[in-house]
Amino acid sequence: MPELTAPAAQDVAPATEGLTVALLGGGTVGSQVARILTEDAAVLHDRVGAPLTLGGIAVRTLDAERDWQADPARYTRDAEALVDGADIVVELMGGIEPARSLILRALEAGTAVVTGNKALLAAHGAELYEAASRSGAQLSFEASVAGAIPILRPLRDSLSGDTVHRVMGIANGTTNFILDRMDAEGASFEEALAEAQRLGYAEADPTADVGGLDAAAKAAILATLAFGSAYTLDQVSVEGITGITAEDNAAAADAGYVVKLLAIAERGTAEDGTQGAVLRVHPTLIPREHPLASVRGAFNAVFVEAENAGELMFYGPGAGGAPTASAVMGDVVAIAQRIVRGGPARLRTPVAALPALDPAEARTSSLVVLRVADQPGVLRRVAAVFEQHAVSIETLRQVRDDDAEIPGASLRLITHRARQRDLDAVVADLTALDAVHEVASVLRVEGN
Amino acid sequence: MPELTAPAAQDVAPATEGLTVALLGGGTVGSQVARILTEDAAVLHDRVGAPLTLGGIAVRTLDAERDWQADPARYTRDAEALVDGADIVVELMGGIEPARSLILRALEAGTAVVTGNKALLAAHGAELYEAASRSGAQLSFEASVAGAIPILRPLRDSLSGDTVHRVMGIANGTTNFILDRMDAEGASFEEALAEAQRLGYAEADPTADVGGLDAAAKAAILATLAFGSAYTLDQVSVEGITGITAEDNAAAADAGYVVKLLAIAERGTAEDGTQGAVLRVHPTLIPREHPLASVRGAFNAVFVEAENAGELMFYGPGAGGAPTASAVMGDVVAIAQRIVRGGPARLRTPVAALPALDPAEARTSSLVVLRVADQPGVLRRVAAVFEQHAVSIETLRQVRDDDAEIPGASLRLITHRARQRDLDAVVADLTALDAVHEVASVLRVEGN
Numbered sequence: 001m002p003e004l005t006a007p008a009a010q011d012v013a014p015a016t017e018g019l020t021v022a023l024l025g026g027g028t029v030g031s032q033v034a035r036i037l038t039e040d041a042a043v044l045h046d047r048v049g050a051p052l053t054l055g056g057i058a059v060r061t062l063d064a065e066r067d068w069q070a071d072p073a074r075y076t077r078d079a080e081a082l083v084d085g086a087d088i089v090v091e092l093m094g095g096i097e098p099a100r101s102l103i104l105r106a107l108e109a110g111t112a113v114v115t116g117n118k119a120l121l122a123a124h125g126a127e128l129y130e131a132a133s134r135s136g137a138q139l140s141f142e143a144s145v146a147g148a149i150p151i152l153r154p155l156r157d158s159l160s161g162d163t164v165h166r167v168m169g170i171a172n173g174t175t176n177f178i179l180d181r182m183d184a185e186g187a188s189f190e191e192a193l194a195e196a197q198r199l200g201y202a203e204a205d206p207t208a209d210v211g212g213l214d215a216a217a218k219a220a221i222l223a224t225l226a227f228g229s230a231y232t233l234d235q236v237s238v239e240g241i242t243g244i245t246a247e248d249n250a251a252a253a254d255a256g257y258v259v260k261l262l263a264i265a266e267r268g269t270a271e272d273g274t275q276g277a278v279l280r281v282h283p284t285l286i287p288r289e290h291p292l293a294s295v296r297g298a299f300n301a302v303f304v305e306a307e308n309a310g311e312l313m314f315y316g317p318g319a320g321g322a323p324t325a326s327a328v329m330g331d332v333v334a335i336a337q338r339i340v341r342g343g344p345a346r347l348r349t350p351v352a353a354l355p356a357l358d359p360a361e362a363r364t365s366s367l368v369v370l371r372v373a374d375q376p377g378v379l380r381r382v383a384a385v386f387e388q389h390a391v392s393i394e395t396l397r398q399v400r401d402d403d404a405e406i407p408g409a410s411l412r413l414i415t416h417r418a419r420q421r422d423l424d425a426v427v428a429d430l431t432a433l434d435a436v437h438e439v440a441s442v443l444r445v446e447g448n
Numbered sequence: 449m450p451e452l453t454a455p456a457a458q459d460v461a462p463a464t465e466g467l468t469v470a471l472l473g474g475g476t477v478g479s480q481v482a483r484i485l486t487e488d489a490a491v492l493h494d495r496v497g498a499p500l501t502l503g504g505i506a507v508r509t510l511d512a513e514r515d516w517q518a519d520p521a522r523y524t525r526d527a528e529a530l531v532d533g534a535d536i537v538v539e540l541m542g543g544i545e546p547a548r549s550l551i552l553r554a555l556e557a558g559t560a561v562v563t564g565n566k567a568l569l570a571a572h573g574a575e576l577y578e579a580a581s582r583s584g585a586q587l588s589f590e591a592s593v594a595g596a597i598p599i600l601r602p603l604r605d606s607l608s609g610d611t612v613h614r615v616m617g618i619a620n621g622t623t624n625f626i627l628d629r630m631d632a633e634g635a636s637f638e639e640a641l642a643e644a645q646r647l648g649y650a651e652a653d654p655t656a657d658v659g660g661l662d663a664a665a666k667a668a669i670l671a672t673l674a675f676g677s678a679y680t681l682d683q684v685s686v687e688g689i690t691g692i693t694a695e696d697n698a699a700a701a702d703a704g705y706v707v708k709l710l711a712i713a714e715r716g717t718a719e720d721g722t723q724g725a726v727l728r729v730h731p732t733l734i735p736r737e738h739p740l741a742s743v744r745g746a747f748n749a750v751f752v753e754a755e756n757a758g759e760l761m762f763y764g765p766g767a768g769g770a771p772t773a774s775a776v777m778g779d780v781v782a783i784a785q786r787i788v789r790g791g792p793a794r795l796r797t798p799v800a801a802l803p804a805l806d807p808a809e810a811r812t813s814s815l816v817v818l819r820v821a822d823q824p825g826v827l828r829r830v831a832a833v834f835e836q837h838a839v840s841i842e843t844l845r846q847v848r849d850d851d852a853e854i855p856g857a858s859l860r861l862i863t864h865r866a867r868q869r870d871l872d873a874v875v876a877d878l879t880a881l882d883a884v885h886e887v888a889s890v891l892r893v894e895g896n
Contacts, residue, residue, distance in 0.1 A: 036609065036756065047608055142606065148757035150606030158590065158598030160495055160785075161484065161777020292743040300884055308484065308774035309596035309764065315739055317759035326756035329609020337608075 016275040018051030019336050022086035024079055024102055025093035026057045029116060029143070032325035033090060033332075048336040054080045060093075086119065088335055091115040092143075092329060100124055105132040107139060112339070116324060118141030122217035126230035140331035145225075146171055146300040148323030149316040150330065155225040155304070163307040164226045166266035168284075171218035171319040173298030174209035175241050175261040177201045179283075180296055182249050183258055189244055201298050210377070213239035215223075215263040215281045222302065223265035227277050229353045231265075235330060237359030239282040246395065248283075248441050251369050255397075257285035258293045261363045268357055271419070276357035282444055285367055290447040303447075337425060360421040365394070365448060369441035370411040370430060371401065378435040382411060385429045391418040408437060414445060464829055467784050470534035473541035474505045476563060477591070480773035480781075481538060490860065492777075496784040504530045508541075527810045528553065536783055538776060539563040540591075541607040548572055552883055555579040555587060560787070562779040564591030564772060570665035574678035586786070588779035593666045593673075594619055594748040596771030597764040598778065603673040603752070611755040614714035616732075616894060619666035621746030621766040622657035624688050624708040625649045627731075628744055630697050630708055637692055649746050660688035662734030663711040670750065671713035675725050677801045679713075685731040685807030696731075696889050699817050699860060703845075705733035706741045710894065716805055719867070724805035730892055733799045733815055751895075808869040813842070813896060817889035818859040818878060826883045830859060833877045839866040856885055862893060 021037060023030055039053045045051045047394050058079035058120050076082055079102055083089050085131060090107040093099045108131060121128065131152045132139035142152040146169060155164065163234045170176050170214070174196060181192035193210065196202035208214045212337050216236040223231045235286070241261050252259050261283055264274055268278040286293045295301040302319025303309055317323040372378045379398070386393055392415065415423065423442075469485060485492070485502045486833055493499045495661050506527035524530055529552055531537050538552040539561060554561050558577060563569070569576065569592055577652045580587035590600040593717040594617060603612065629640035641658065644650035656662045664684040667843050671679045688873045689709050700707050709731055734741045743749040748766025753759055765771040772820060807814045827846070834841055840863065848857045862872065871890075878884050 032756070039613070043611070044609065123485035148754075150602035153601040153606050157782050158601050158778040159774065160781040161492065161779075162774040163488070163491070206538060225630075289465075291742065294739065296737075306596075308480070308770040308772060308777070310768070310771050310774075312597060312762070312764035314760070314762055317758045320758070322531075322756040323758050325606065326610040326754060329756070330606040331609075333608040334605050 008335065018045075018053050018054050018089040020049070020055040021332060021338060022055045022082040022089045022098040022264040023057045024082070024089065024091045024099070026059045026075065027092065027094075028069070028321040029324045030090075030092040032321040033092065033328050034068050036329050041276070044333065047333055049340045050336070051334060052332070054397070055086050058082050068119065078244035083111070083321070086111055087339065090111045090119055090332060094119065095119055096123060100128075103128060107135055107137045110135045110137045111325055112140075113137040114139065114140045114143075114328055114335065116328055118144040118217040118221060121224075122220040122233040125220070125224060125232060129230050131408055134362070138266050141221065141229070142331050143324050143327035145169070145221045145321060146314070147318040148174055148319070148326045149300055149302060149314050150327070151222070151302050151314050152225055154312070155405065156315065159304070159309060159435065160305055162309050164304060165307065166264065166305040167222045167226045167302060168292065168293060169222055169302040170260055170264040170300055171222070171263045171318065172209055172261060173300060174202045174206060175212075175215070176295065176300070177298045179241060179244070179259050179261065179351045180208070182244065182246065183253070186246060186249070188246050189242065189269060195270055210242050211239050212238040212261065212281045215261055219246065219263035219265055219279050219281050222263060223279050226245070226265055226304075227267070227354045229277070229355075231277065231279060236279040236281060237362075238280075241283050244283050245441075248443060250338060251367065251441055252285050255285070255367060255412065255414065256288055257367070257445065258288055259283050259443065260286050260292060260295075262286075262292075266362075267340075267354070268361055268363065270357050270361045272356065274357065276361075277353040278357050278359060278362045280359050280362055285443050286447045292447065343393050360419070360424070362420045363417045364420060364423070365417050365445040366415050366423055367441070367443045367445055368413045368415070368427070368430075368439065370413070371437040371440055372409055372411055372433045373437065374400070374408045375435065379411070381435055382430065382431060385426055385433065386428050387411075388429070389422045389425045391422050391426050392416045411441070450890045453554045458591070459875065462601070466493075466501050467496070467535040467787060468501050468503040468533060469504045469780060470503045470537045472537065472539045472547070474507045474523065475540065475542075475639060476769040477540075477772045477776065478505065478540040480769040481540065481776050484773055485735050495573065495743055495781055497788045498784070500780070500784060503534050505532050506821050522600045531559070532557070534559060535787065536780055537561045538780065539565055540776070542567065544568055544571060548576075551576060552579050552618040555583055555585045558583045558585045560586040560588075562591075562776055562783065563587045564776055565824045566592040566662070566665040566669060569672075572682040573668070573672060573680060577678050583656055586783050588783060589669070590779050591775035593617070593669045594750055594762070595764065595766040595768060596774045597748055597766070598775070599670070599750050599762050600673055602760070602762065607752070607754055607757060612752060612758050613755065614753040615670045615674045615750060616706055616740065617663075617666060617670055617711040617750040618740060618748055619670070619711045619750070619766065619867075620657055620663045620709060620741050621748060622650045622654065623663070624743065624748070625690060625746045626658070627692070627707050627709065630692065631701070632692065634694060634697070636694050637690065658688050658690050660686040660709065660729045663709055667711035667713055667729050669726050670711060670723050671727050674713055674752075675715070675802045677725070677803070679725065679727060679804055683804035684727040684729060685810075686728075689731050696891060699815065699889055700733050700891065703733070703815060703860065703862065704736055705815070705893065707731050707891070708734050708737055708740060708743075710740075711732075712894070714794075715802070716799065718805050719808045722803065722805065724803040724809075726805050726807060728807050728810055731882040733891050734895045735894040738889065740895065741856070808867070808872070810868045811865045812868060812871070813865050813893040814863050814871055815893055816861045816863070816875070816878075817888065818861070818887040819888055820859055821883045821885065822848070823883065827859070829881060829883055830878065832883065833874055834861075836865070836877070837870045838873045839870050839874050840864045848885045849875050858888070861891075
């Protein structure tokens with residue numbers, strides 16, 4: 001067995017006693033982590049070089065009917081005592097408190113923490129990263145984004161000799177399932193949501209998913225991984241999928257696109273020249289032949305554009321007890337190996353901080369669908385509005401609307417990349433134009 | 449700047465002088481690594497905590513017309529002196545010698561090595577891993593498989609708390625391009641190969657690619673990463689794509705499949721109960737809706753099936769100077785960070801060795817196409833052959849061959865998973881059957 005060298009800041013049990021893992025939360029993921037720690041104990045001992053022992057499971061209420069086979073005596077409501085006796089704390093309670101206080105307690109004592117708590121990281125990430133940095137304790141959070149998909153180490157380590165320009169994630173399985181149904185069956189949003197709820201892919205209250213907030217928390221975490229600075233939820237512009245209509249889908253399909261809810265983190269330059277990161281979540285048109293377009297149902301995927309590596313995609317289950325537990329255990333084993341072999345914590349790569357930019361600085365391409373009067377000069381006046389705000393048009397298609405209530409035509413335009421605030425100004429001016437009956441649809445396009 | 453703590457076994461330059469990188473080979477990838485080390489020196493210094501200096505480029509012949517801008521004085525033919533003065537050796541010469549001797553020289557001196565040399569690893573991997581293990585020097589080889597796709601760290605670290613059952617890779621861009629053309633255009637193998645050669649996706653002598661040897665080297669490396677034991681090329685069963693006909697493609701398409709050349713490494717159990725790894729490369733039918741089926745053109749992808757994580761896929765460019773250099777630099781930066789921060793080398797996770805099994809022990813499903821006489825009792829006699837070798841039939845479809853030279857019918861059968869040697873026996877017996885004019889096609893199926 002390798003010699004156990006304890007880093008200075010850390011109070012590590014001797015190798016013969018092994019390392020104690022404290023589990024905070026015994027729900028869907030927590031119970032799977034407990035199962036793996038128990039069932040795979042021999043393999044884990046082999047890989048780590050010392051036994052991993054489940055110190056206990058802190059739960060808010062003791063439930064006598066718990067169905068996994070562990071000793072019920074291991075459940076406790078005294079989470080603080082459990083944290084104080086642990087070598088590695090695994091936080092899977094969710095929510096802000098008491099998760100935040102317990103993680104800070106562990107980090108301040110120099111104890112390594114693994115968490116899958118995306119809401120907490122998106123709200124208080126900076127505070128947690130700083131606490132970890134101060135004490136030299138490790139903080140790992142692979143499970144907080146895209147379930148089992150290994151994305152933390154690829155972004156942090158594999159691409160450490162490269163420059164990541166943009167990360168685009170299908171990071172919410174509920175919305176991807178709904179959009180997939182709308183695309184495949186021509187279903188309305190309401191019909192697709194009802195199907196998702198019937199099949200268990202959507203909660204009774206689907207607000208956080210369909211409103212884009214869950215994806216926004218993941219956008220903040222992906223940006224933190226990609227750019228090495230701490231970002232928070234309030235720096236992400238959020239638009240959900242509740243406004244997507246069957247007509248949007250038809251317009252997208254007609255132009256060769258599919259609608260996906262993407263969490264996007266990208267490098268950008270503000271109009272004043274500031275370099276920074278732009279974070280946004282919105283329904284996005286993706287060309288049908290793009291790798292993200294083939295991500296079906298409740299699966300997740302993260303697409304990365306890097307200077308030298310080019311385009312990479314990571315695909316897998318975005319949720320579920322066992323897949324998420326696999327990501328948690330990858331973090332636990334990496335930390336345990338480091339404790340056993342010695343060496344400092346693998347903290348975030350120190351890089352120049354990249355500030356979050358105002359999301360209006362984002363530069364995107366858009367599909368704009370207009371209902372216009374069928375009369376001479378309309379096209380010229382529409383084009384003048386785009387020109388006035390320096391938004392250039394890549395393609396334009398005119399379709400007669402013979403069945404529409406108001407006789408006229410539809411204009412479908414796809415712009416080149418332009419600043420979001422200029423596009424917003426174009427839409428405002430088009431709405432005010434007499435010859436434009438309606439701005440029927442404005443959808444951003446990526447992956448062209 | 450972080451304090452530079454040198455591990456005992458390693459002769460590290462002081463932080464102020466930085467770390468010296470020796471580059472062996474100045475070809476497509478090597479020149480890109482030199483470019484990144486030069487152009488991105490400031491960012492790399494930041495990430496590592498010390499400057500990375502290009503010590504020199506060892507080449508076999510000095511070429512005055514080299515087109516990158518570095519000081520020509522940096523080129524040398526004395527590779528041994530370059531290795532002896534380096535903190536990190538990057539080997540991108542390809543081939544067995546002198547690459548093998550130079551890598552061993554570095555490892556024996558305790559110097560870390562990064563290599564992208566798949567042929568060397570597949571032939572002499574065990575010798576190199578042992579040399580690294582003896583001296584405690586790090587040996588990294590992310591770039592040796594699937595170009596820029598980060599697969600080493602996901603398999604080694606992210607899934608270290610999980611059990612990988614099977615890895616299936618589209619690991620050769622040339623064959624994927626050819627198969628893609630055959631599928632999309634109904635082209636013959638010869639037509640598609642000619643197109644690939646015209647577009648620069650295939651060499652003038654395409655043998656190593658289309659014969660499957662390049663994919664087989666990658667299968668051995670993927671297995672080493674997934675299962676933690678050293679595997680070599682001679683343990684991989686290899687079948688290339690030269691025998692794939694337009695008719696095979698039509699039969700595949702008709703049954704809802706697409707043909708891909710896969711490098712497969714999986715856990716298996718031999719008939720005598722031995723647990724081990726089965727390594728194979730062959731044209732494989734994949735359901736059209738499977739994520740691997742959407743990997744087009746010269747792209748690569750690695751599909752992983754793990755106990756808890758479920759199904760994961762990693763997608764990206766499989767070759768090219770800059771993408772492969774990105775993977776090399778990821779390894780270089782990780783090693784440099786470790787040297788600067790202190791701590792032992794990140795060697796292979798010690799796990800119980802998993803022996804390579806005879807590839808005839810592989811259990812696969814197969815599509816078998818037979819030309820049979822159109823007479824009573826044929827189906828019964830064919831079925832009896834399958835039954836005799838305990839290969840069970842999942843689906844069967846009979847098609848009349850009205851245009852065939854010999855009047856008759858085609859039988860298209862898909863079997864359940866069966867041992868390769870039993871399937872081979874079925875095919876031998878079917879060939880001997882009077883009522884069977886021809887065994888027109890036998891193609892293995894995965895991903896069902």
